[in-house]
Amino acid sequence: MRISELTQRQSVNVAQLSRRLVSTMDHDEVQAELEAALPGVVFTVRNSSEYNLGPDQVIITGYYDPPDDEDEDTLGVDLLFDNPEDEITWNNSNRKQFLRSLKDTLEHEMLHQGQERSRQDRGYDRDSERGDRYVRDKAQPYLSVDDEIEAFAMNAADRLMRDARNDKKQAIDVLRTARNVDQIKAGMGATPDSDLARYLDSFRSGDPTLKRFLKKVVQFIQEK
Numbered sequence: 046m047r048i049s050e051l052t053q054r055q056s057v058n059v060a061q062l063s064r065r066l067v068s069t070m071d072h073d074e075v076q077a078e079l080e081a082a083l084p085g086v087v088f089t090v091r092n093s094s095e096y097n098l099g100p101d102q103v104i105i106t107g108y109y110d111p112p113d114d115e116d117e118d119t120l121g122v123d124l125l126f127d128n129p130e131d132e133i134t135w136n137n138s139n140r141k142q143f144l145r146s147l148k149d150t151l152e153h154e155m156l157h158q159g160q161e162r163s164r165q166d167r168g169y170d171r172d173s174e175r176g177d178r179y180v181r182d183k184a185q186p187y188l189s190v191d192d193e194i195e196a197f198a199m200n201a202a203d204r205l206m207r208d209a210r211n212d213k214k215q216a217i218d219v220l221r222t223a224r225n226v227d228q229i230k231a232g233m234g235a236t237p238d239s240d241l242a243r244y245l246d247s248f249r250s251g252d253p254t255l256k257r258f259l260k261k262v263v264q265f266i267q268e269k
Contacts, residue, residue, distance in 0.1 A: 051264055052163060054199060055155045057083075059144045066143070069134040072126055079122075079147075086151065087121040098127035101134050103143055107150040109157040118161070120154050122147070149200050156196045188247055189254045198261030201241040205262070206269055216266050220259065 065078045072090045079088050096104060104125040112118040126133065133139075187193060202216075209216040223229040225245055241262070248255035 051261070051268065052156055052159045052195060054152065054265075055159065057148050057151045057155070059083075059148045062144060062147075063140060066135050066140050069132055071132045072124070072128075073131075075133065076124065079124075083151070085120065087119055089121065089123050090126065091123055092126045092128065092131060094127055094129075096125050096127040098125070100128040100130070101136070101139050102127070103133065103139075105143070105146045105150050107154040109154040109161075111161045118158060120151070120158065122150060122154075149203065152203075153196045153200055156199055157192060160192050160195070186247075186254075188244060188258075191257075194254065194258050195261050197240040197244070198258050199265050201244075201258075202262045202265035202269070204241065206266060211269070213266055213269065217263055220262060220266075 059082070062078065062082050065082065066075065070078075072092060076088050076090050079086070098104065106123045106125065108119075108121045108123075110116075110119040110121070188197070205216040205220060206213070209219070219229055229241070229245075244255055244258045248258075
């Protein structure tokens with residue numbers, strides 16, 4: 046895929062869950078509500094003190110497993126809790142944060158699904174021996190992989206647009222003039238999302254990976 050091209054993204058609607066995640070629920074009830082609202086996604090609950098979270102907090106991680114000769118592809122989400130009571134009490138703040146993270150995570154993994162399907166449509170052969178969804182140098186840093194650059198750029202663009210109240214010009218102007226996390230915070234009045242911060246902290250100004258990432262962020266903003 047050329048740098049100027051974007052994989053077709055899919056939007057996930059989680060709004061209906063705001064009326065379902067209320068009061069105090071045990072973790073299995075949360076999982077059941079998510080499975081009912083988002084069929085086709087595999088949800089797994091993990092509860093451990095190792096996560097070092099508060100009782101009403103949750104970390105969301107996602108994954109995409111491409112199809113192989115025997116199984117179809119899989120979209121999955123892990124819900125990481127840290128509460129010996131196996132429950133969570135919802136409030137406006139943690140519910141909003143949870144749903145935003147769920148939406149971002151799913152759309153990130155669905156973009157990977159779109160990337161894989163695009164390659165299949167072009168007759169791309171997966172490297173089944175390695176088990177990768179794409180062939181790449183194993184020494185290549187995770188954030189430098191083209192698929193991840195695009196998916197994290199999409200998430201970063203979404204966060205910038207939220208902070209800019211959907212003002213494309215403001216979001217792009219801040220992104221183009223800022224070169225570190227503090228400058229973006231000053232321009233937006235908010236701390237940049239972790240994806241944007243990771244790239245700014247991981248690569249020096251002018252690094253080819255950072256250039257590709259920032260260009261993709263701008264493209265996703267312009268497409269909104």
